[in-house]
Amino acid sequence: MTTQEWKFTSKEIANKPDLFLPGHRACAGCVPATVLKLVMKATRGPTIVTEATGCMEVVSSIYPYTSWATPWLHTAFETAAANASGIEAALKIMKKKGRISQEHVDVIAIAGDGGTFDIGFQALSGAVERGHDFLFLLYDNEAYMNTGIQRSSGTPHGAATTTSPAGSSVPGKLEYKKPLADIMIAHNMEYVATASPYYWRDLITKVRKGLEVEGPAFLHVFAPCPRGWRSNPAKSIEYSKLAVETCVFPIWEAVNGNYKLSSPSKLLSLAPQKKKPVSDYLKGQGRFRHMFKPENKALLDEVQNITDKRWEQLLKKCNLS
């Protein structure tokens, strides 16, 4: 992998034609749609996209319309990584037999948190173990939004969903969020990163780095969903900024297992006084509304404690504490 840093300017990004076209049926204020639009701006040549079932698959391919200006494939919920393996293997043999003229074709597999954390996990783990050359992009909106906001293993602790409703007996989801990016590093992958769309240049650079790696790469992108989070659509991008500033979702990359914080999070590690309390991020989101009731004060403190603990662990991994 080259260590060259790409300098994508906003004008370059704006001039590059969209590969994820307008007219898709995502809700107003849908950040996963912004994420896909930005991700497709980072492509370096012919690209094949395969998607797991999820919001972005449904909204972009309602018959007879398609929002993709690039070859695109969808089969089943659990198969994003399996599809990508098949496509990559087919491209390899077709190139060997001289049936395609392209020097190199990139393969991107896209899935939501349901299709990665839960349902698609064994296919992903298998594809990574076999070492196929593809980029797996996870857009994490923290629940099964498409089917009606059910909890997934990506849903954070304390969030109210339709299957973990906050009430007098249960205060939202009881379990903690699965540290998926760390699990992927345990697969000995060359490139694993987390990104947030507010820091779009960082996101696009990470996508390009993931594509340039020979072998599997994994990218975990935070993507607020105003419908499922019961928040103001206009604030969706702001939440992706607050998640980084409160260290709920720190952004980092790991090349060959060596963790390195990306600049917005690095800044917080150098100036801890700039770190905001989690309540700044939680307030305004309907799924965390119950946490601000006086009887749930302990829950709010617990969320702050887990966030601090995970942040400390991350700093240790980055050799910064």
Added chain:
Amino acid sequence: MTSKDKNWKEIAPAGVCSKSSKSFLTGDWKTYTPIRDVKKCVRCLTCVIFCPDGAINWVPDKKDIEFDMSYCKGCGICANECPTKAITMKLE
């Protein structure tokens, strides 16, 4: 979808979407319309980058941005993220 198109019972099991979604206009969903103050706008392109619907485009010939109201869903992300507060949302 118009009535001339085949319905889901008539298409092959592995259906191929043939039309570009650009012909499906989502602009009529909105309740708020973004209004830009041209004097305040510094053309930083933040709104172009963050718009989930690709409804704000950079036009190199005019050296200016252009709103495409036929796709805008009125979410207000552009107004919220604008660094100079040049965009305001107006109830339709």
